[in-house]
Amino acid sequence: MHNCSFIGKKTMTKSLKSILLSLILVLPFMAIPVASSDAITEERIQEITKRLETYSPDQLLDRREFLINALQDEDSESEEGSSESRTSMLLELSIVEQLLIALGILMIDDITGGTSDPQDPTPPPPPPDTTPPVITVLGANPVTIELGDTYVDAGAEADGGETVTTDLGGLDTNVAGTYTITYSATDAAGNTGTATRTVNVVDTVAPVFTSPATFTIDEGSTEIGTISATDAGGVTLFTGDGGSRYEFTGGVDNISSPATLLLSASAISDGYNDFETVESFGCSTGYEANMYTLKARDPSGNETVQNVCIQLNNINDEEPVVTSSADWSVNENQTTVGTLVAIDGDGGLNDLTWSIFEGFGDEDDFVINATTGELSFKVAPDFETKAYYEVAVTVSDGLFIASPVQKITILDVDEDDDTGTGTGTGTGWDWNRHRNRHRHRHLKRFDCN
Ligand SMILES: [Ca+2]
Ligand SMILES: [Ca+2]
Ligand SMILES: [Ca+2]
Ligand SMILES: [Ca+2]
Numbered sequence: 001m002h003n004c005s006f007i008g009k010k011t012m013t014k015s016l017k018s019i020l021l022s023l024i025l026v027l028p029f030m031a032i033p034v035a036s037s038d039a040i041t042e043e044r045i046q047e048i049t050k051r052l053e054t055y056s057p058d059q060l061l062d063r064r065e066f067l068i069n070a071l072q073d074e075d076s077e078s079e080e081g082s083s084e085s086r087t088s089m090l091l092e093l094s095i096v097e098q099l100l101i102a103l104g105i106l107m108i109d110d111i112t113g114g115t116s117d118p119q120d121p122t123p124p125p126p127p128p129d130t131t132p133p134v135i136t137v138l139g140a141n142p143v144t145i146e147l148g149d150t151y152v153d154a155g156a157e158a159d160g161g162e163t164v165t166t167d168l169g170g171l172d173t174n175v176a177g178t179y180t181i182t183y184s185a186t187d188a189a190g191n192t193g194t195a196t197r198t199v200n201v202v203d204t205v206a207p208v209f210t211s212p213a214t215f216t217i218d219e220g221s222t223e224i225g226t227i228s229a230t231d232a233g234g235v236t237l238f239t240g241d242g243g244s245r246y247e248f249t250g251g252v253d254n255i256s257s258p259a260t261l262l263l264s265a266s267a268i269s270d271g272y273n274d275f276e277t278v279e280s281f282g283c284s285t286g287y288e289a290n291m292y293t294l295k296a297r298d299p300s301g302n303e304t305v306q307n308v309c310i311q312l313n314n315i316n317d318e319e320p321v322v323t324s325s326a327d328w329s330v331n332e333n334q335t336t337v338g339t340l341v342a343i344d345g346d347g348g349l350n351d352l353t354w355s356i357f358e359g360f361g362d363e364d365d366f367v368i369n370a371t372t373g374e375l376s377f378k379v380a381p382d383f384e385t386k387a388y389y390e391v392a393v394t395v396s397d398g399l400f401i402a403s404p405v406q407k408i409t410i411l412d413v414d415e416d417d418d419t420g421t422g423t424g425t426g427t428g429w430d431w432n433r434h435r436n437r438h439r440h441r442h443l444k445r446f447d448c449n
Pocket of ligand 2: 219274275276317318
């Protein structure tokens with residue numbers, strides 16, 4: 001502004017009247033002593049104005065500064081001072097400032113703003129409070145806690161000491177997710193400040209199986225057992241490796257924990273619940289070792305895998321099997337037929353008991369040792385009387401029986417001078433027959449002599 005070109009003289013002269021008019025309005029507010037007012041005349045104003053018209057804007061500003069400093073110096077040096085000189089300086093200062101205002105170099109506020117009127121008793125009203133409280137969130141932000149843990153809020157403070165209210169935003173530590181806690185405080189002017197804290201509830205812990213990895217079931221059963229696992233977020237169970245051999249109740253391959261695990265139809269048809277076919281499977285050793293798994297998964301995708309080992313209890317579900325031959329050949333004149341041999345179809349699980357089956361064939365002619373299975377005639381047979389017998393024997397494991405028919409052929413023995421020893425044992429009949437034949441040959445040779 002100070003560099004602007006000075007206003008033309010013609011314009012300046014034209015504005016003089018308005019300046020004089022302004023002075024009449026402004027002067028009463030200036031600090032010109034009332035007693036000196038009489039020294040202010042129109043002639044004097046014109047005289048000063050004409051002089052100042054020749055000043056450039058910079059010169060006017062310099063003059064203004066000079067006058068202000070001079071008036072201040074006069075104030076500090078002497079209470080009395082030269083009132084006429086002071087009046088003159090105030091008048092000139094007024095005219096300088098009016099010219100600067102007319103030139104657009106000064107604003108009215110530049111002149112009046114810096115001076116407060118001691119006679120005005122009303123102080124300016126304070127600016128309205130539009131600043132909300134500033135809230136400081138205490139503790140960590142964001143906060144991460146494990147699912148199911150207890151959350152303790154560290155709180156927040158307002159800078160003005162206002163009461164802070166907390167909105168937990170539906171925080172549920174039993175449900176994984178991101179929550180926003182909002183703190184707010186309102187000051188006396190009604191301004192409300194807020195701040196937030198983020199709480200991340202995370203599930204990083206995999207489910208834990210509470211059911212065993214090994215199940216021992218009776219053969220013939222189709223149910224393996226109850227599978228269960230725990231997790232703060234809940235558990236879904238899945239069939240894993242080898243899952244075609246088992247399924248959960250309802251035939252599904254996944255279900256909420258706990259659930260009942262069953263053998264699948266294919267497993268049953270393939271003998272996976274028959275001890276005599278598969279004694280165990282999926283265990284750490286043995287048939288199909290470590291080939292079967294179950295999985296427990298939580299809603300966050302954490303997963304635990306557990307092997308499934310199934311051991312079968314051998315129960316009595318198979319009948320005895322007789323392994324000795326049903327065809328016997330024994331010498332006449334002896335009671336012993338031989339000893340029958342059988343094993344239980346359950347791999348020797350049960351002791352076997354022998355008896356004569358009643359109601360078939362020559363049952364009345366035989367006895368059998370219940371424990372050893374040794375079959376004997378009650379009375380030594382006579383070839384010449386009856387050379388062939390049939391008898392059914394029963395062998396029992398207590399629940400199941402087998403009753404094979406035994407066929408006994410009586411061999412003729414030369415009884416001229418030898419009644420026979422009756423030492424046949426019933427087994428190894430070829431050996432006895434060979435011996436008997438040998439004896440016949442021997443006897444015949446003896447007879448020839
Ligand atoms: Ca979990
Ligand atoms: Ca069986
Ligand atoms: Ca049996
Ligand atoms: Ca069995």
